[in-house]
Amino acid sequence: MKGVVFTEFFAFVEGQHDELFLQELIDAADLPSKGVYTATGTYPHKEMAKLVATLASRTGADAQTMLKVFGRHLFARFHSGFPEMFVEGQSAFDFLATVGDCIHVEVRKLYPDAELPQLEVMEHRPDRFCLRYSSSRCLGDFCEGLIYGCLDHFGTKAMVSRREAGTRDAPAIDFVIEL
């Protein structure tokens, strides 16, 4: 997982709590990296899972909700960090349609070792959009949070529902967004 997700997670926790809370969280998570991350590095995604689980146990919230909230927060950060990925006049559905085929392609140019999820547009209608998420890391909640962040950014009011897709060996989630 790219280091920028970890550094943004730290900023998110610091914003919600403070530096002392973050350091205690890192110590409690007992991470092999000791929480030493740089935005451009690449780190095991299991460390993120540990951090989220520890945060959930410390705050009493559940891990899935935590991931959704963090995803929603991260999308706004992406917009300020990578404005060139956003095109004037596009809708939330248009943007989501470019993630798999355009944005991930650009990410791979910069970071050839990046392990990115598969995002496939299953349906793209003016009032309905279906995006299939497939990843061995099973971070569907995080993806859902990012989708909500996207809808927030474009000011789109929509209902997001999810259903299991794929197989046991290749799990996937279909996110259906309806206006």
Place this chain on the structure above:
Amino acid sequence: MPDPIKTYQAIVAREKASREAAERLLEEKSRELFRKNGELARFAEQLREAHGLLSEMMSVAPNGILLCSEDLLITKANANGAKLLGCQLDAIAGRSLTEFTPELAITLDLADDGEFSVDCCDARTAAGTPIQIEVHGYCGKIRDRRRFMLLIRDITARLEKERHQQLIEKQLQEARRLEAIGTLSAGIAHEINTPIQYVSDNIEFLRDAIEQIVGSYRAQDALPEAECRNDGPLEAVATEASEAVTSDLADLADDIDAALSESRDGIRQVRDIVLLMKDFCHPGGAQEPCNLNDLVRNVVTLSKGRQKEVVAIEFEPGDDLPELCCRRSSVQQVIMNLVLNALDAVETVDLARRRISVRTSHDQQMVRVAVSDTGPGVPAELREKIFDPFFTTKPVGKGTGQGLAIAIEFIVKGHGGHLRLIEEPGFTTTFLIELPRHLADTPQTQEIRNVRTH
């Protein structure tokens, strides 16, 4: 409750470690950037080199090279491409190929993806000068879209040269035909003269015979008149007249019949020779069904004069020889050339050794004519050369060196057959003509202008 001092120390240590990690990463990325920059510079140099090489290749390429869009707009051209179409190199892009060659444009509109060739196509330069071009090309995806890549050659001068060459070849063929007619003419004159001579003699004889018969009738008519005048012993006169008529009449009638019959044969002989000469002298001709035995017989007849000077030809006609469709006068001329060559060849050896044989045969695929002689033969080192144009072993002024070359042209190109020098027991030289029983489409009948995709 954790000690806040220790926690802050841990934060400082983590931040410091993060900074150091970031510096290492920055150093690593800087080195990578430096290395990649070097690679990029090398690639750029290679690219410049490749581009320069390609540009120079394009500019010196002897063919015109055009790159056209799917709707046949010229997008790129090399110097020769622009020159060939009479345009400035920097002014050709954007012009339509249809302006220069509507014929090719129609062909390309119908072309499937892949390579293609157009052997000959009419075109016009920007100034309106008509030219003829040969095109090899590729149609299909180049980079991001379907395009046409055309290699164009101006073949106007070459076609003109070929036309001129064909004219010369035709004139040479005509010269060879006239040479053969000249060679035959002395013998033919003799062939015609002999029957004319005895026809003339017979006419003289018939005139005498008619006078004799008329005289007898007059004598008979005179008898009653003599009786009236009482001129003497009439009985003796009548007997004399009667005996003269009856004793000669039977012989005379036989002689008249023989003279008429001989004259009729002589006139037929002259007529046949004149018809054969007319046939032989007629150039070209369309394909028609004919029997090779008939053609050989004609040649043997026409060359009788030369045969009397040299040796008689032994003709062995094949049984049940099938008819084949061919250009009668062409094939007959080839056989005549071979026979005349054979006569020339055997003339140089002793009379006792002289033999010329012409044989015909056939199988399911081919009809054959073999012309053999016992002349000096063809030396091994010349066997490959004898079919070359202008090659002759005859003395200066006797042969044009076109006989066998024309024979090859007629038999191989004109009829899809073969003409070969083979070994035959008992003869020193044997030429074998093989003609297919069913003629395929030959190059002479094929359209020169064709488009093929492959």
